[in-house]
Amino acid sequence: MQDEDRGASAEGWAGRRVLITGGAGFIGSHTAEALLDLGVQVGILDDFNDYYDPAIKRANIEAVKARGGHLFLFEGDLCEAAVLDQAVGGFEPDAIIHLAARAGVRPSIQEPALYARVNAEGTTLVLEAARKAGVGKVVIGSTSSIYGINSEVPFREDAAVLRQVSPYAASKLAAEGMGHVYHHLYGMDIPVLRFFTVYGPRQRPDMAIHRFTKLIDEGRPVPMFGDGESRRDYTYVSDIVYGVVQATIRPIGHAIINLGESTTVSLRTMIQLIEKALGKPAKLERLGDQPGDVPITFADVQRAKDLLGYHPGVMIEEGIPRFVEWYRAMKARG
Numbered sequence: 001m002q003d004e005d006r007g008a009s010a011e012g013w014a015g016r017r018v019l020i021t022g023g024a025g026f027i028g029s030h031t032a033e034a035l036l037d038l039g040v041q042v043g044i045l046d047d048f049n050d051y052y053d054p055a056i057k058r059a060n061i062e063a064v065k066a067r068g069g070h071l072f073l074f075e076g077d078l079c080e081a082a083v084l085d086q087a088v089g090g091f092e093p094d095a096i097i098h099l100a101a102r103a104g105v106r107p108s109i110q111e112p113a114l115y116a117r118v119n120a121e122g123t124t125l126v127l128e129a130a131r132k133a134g135v136g137k138v139v140i141g142s143t144s145s146i147y148g149i150n151s152e153v154p155f156r157e158d159a160a161v162l163r164q165v166s167p168y169a170a171s172k173l174a175a176e177g178m179g180h181v182y183h184h185l186y187g188m189d190i191p192v193l194r195f196f197t198v199y200g201p202r203q204r205p206d207m208a209i210h211r212f213t214k215l216i217d218e219g220r221p222v223p224m225f226g227d228g229e230s231r232r233d234y235t236y237v238s239d240i241v242y243g244v245v246q247a248t249i250r251p252i253g254h255a256i257i258n259l260g261e262s263t264t265v266s267l268r269t270m271i272q273l274i275e276k277a278l279g280k281p282a283k284l285e286r287l288g289d290q291p292g293d294v295p296i297t298f299a300d301v302q303r304a305k306d307l308l309g310y311h312p313g314v315m316i317e318e319g320i321p322r323f324v325e326w327y328r329a330m331k332a333r334g
Contacts, residue, residue: 013249014039019093021045021078021126022100024057026202027141027195029064030241031097036069038245043072043091045083045100051107052205060202079122084129095137095248098126101172104206105145108168109291119171120178127182127190137189139247140179144196144233144260144297145169153264154300157194157256165294176256183254191252191307193243196260196299199319200237201326208267209234209320212282213274213327221285228268231296233260236314236322246308260299261312273316277324 018035022028023044032042044061048054065071072091076083078100088096101119102108108115123140130138147155148163164170179190199209215222243259265273275282304310314322 010038010245010249015041016095017041017043017091017093018095018097018248019043019045019087019091020097020099022098022141024048024061025099026060026204027198027237027240027244028097028099029060029202030200030237031099031244032064032071033067034241034245036064036067036071039069041070041072043074043087043093045074045076045078045087047077047100048075051102051104056205079117079125081125084125088129088133088135092133093135095139096126096130096135097139097141097244097248098123099141101141103168103204105166105168105293106290108166108171112167115167115171116174119168120174123175124178127178127188131182131186131188136187137248138179138182139244140175140190140192141244142176142192142194142256143169143172144194144258144299145294146173146176146194147294147297149294153296154262154298155258156300157258157303180254189252190254191247192254192256193247194256194258194299195240196233196235196258196297198235198237198240200323203237203323209270209274209323210327212271213278213324216274216278216280216282217327217331219280219283222271222282223287224267224271224284225287225293226267226289228266228271230267230293231264231298232267232270233262233264233297233299234270234316234319235260235299235312236319239310239312239314243304243308243310246310250308252307255303255307257304257307258299258301259304259310260297260301261315262299262301263315264296264298265316270316270320273320274324277321
C-alpha cells in the first residue's frame with residue numbers, strides 16, 4: 001500500500017481546479033476519478049480520436065461522471081490554439097496533468113510525423129498555454145520506452161537515454177526536454193513521470209494484456225513475439241494514479257520520476273497468468289522479434305519513494321485476476 005499521508009498531502013486541494021489532457025483515456029479517466037474523490041474540480045480535454053474506438057473513451061467519461069463532483073469536458077485537438085485557449089484560459093486550472101499523446105511503439109513507426117506533432121509539438125503548446133495563463137504546475141506523463149535498449153537495469157532516471165528505438169520514444173523524449181526548458185526559463189513546477197507498462201480496468205484494447213485476454217478467451221491464436229523471454233515491468237493503474245496525484249499536489253520543481261512496480265515478468269509468464277485467471281489455455285502463434293521492441297523494462301523507483309511517498313502495492317499475480325474480472329464484467333454488459 002502507499003504511505004498513509006495521502007489525506008494530509010491533499011489538504012487544501014478541495015475546490016481547486018485541475019485540467020487533464022487526454023482525460024478520457026485509460027490513465028486519465030482513473031486520475032480524474034481520484035481527483036474528484038479529493039474534492040478537486042476536474043477539467044478533461046480530449047479529442048476522442050480514432051486510434052481506438054472513440055466509444056470506449058465516451059464510456060470512460062460516463063463512468064467518471066457517475067463518480068459525482070464537478071467535471072468539465074472540453075473536446076478538441078490540443079494542437080489547435082483555440083482549443084487550448086478555451087480549456088486552459090477558460091477553465092483557469094491551478095494545475096495541468098498532461099497525459100494526451102499518441103501512444104504505441106509500432107504505430108509510431110508507420111506515422112512518425114504524427115507522433116512528433118502530437119507528442120512533441122503538442123506538449124510545447126500545452127506548456128506555452130500554461131505559461132500564458134499563469135498556471136505554475138504541469139505534470140507531464142512520459143514513458144519507459146525512452147530508455148530504449150539499455151543494459152543497465154533497473155532503469156534509473158539519471159541513466160543516459162540516447163538509444164531510443166522508435167519514433168514514439170523519441171517524441172516523448174522531446175516532450176520531456178521541453179518540460180525542463182519551461183522549468184528553467186519560467187520557474188514552473190514540472191515533474192515528468194515515466195510510466196512502465198500500465199494495465200488494469202479500461203486498458204487500451206491494443207495493449208498486450210487486454211489483447212491477449214480477449215484472444216485467449218475467444219480461443220484465437222495469441223502472437224508470441226521472440227522466445228517469450230522478453231521482460232516488462234507491468235504496473236497496475238491504481239499505483240500509477242497514486243503517483244500522478246502525488247506529483248500534482250506536492251511541490252516538486254523539476255524531476256524525472258519512474259513509476260513502475262520495480263519487478264519484471266516475462267512475456268511467457270504474463271500469458272500463463274492470463275490463462276490461469278481465465279481458466280483457458282492459450283493457442284500460441286510464435287513469431288519473430290518486432291521492430292521497436294526492447295528486451296526488458298525495469299524501474300528503479302527510489303526517487304518516486306523519496307519525492308512522492310510511492311510504494312507499488314499491486315503485483316501482477318493480483319493485478320491480472322483483477323483485470324480479467326473487469327474484462328468479464330465488460331463482456332457481460334455487451
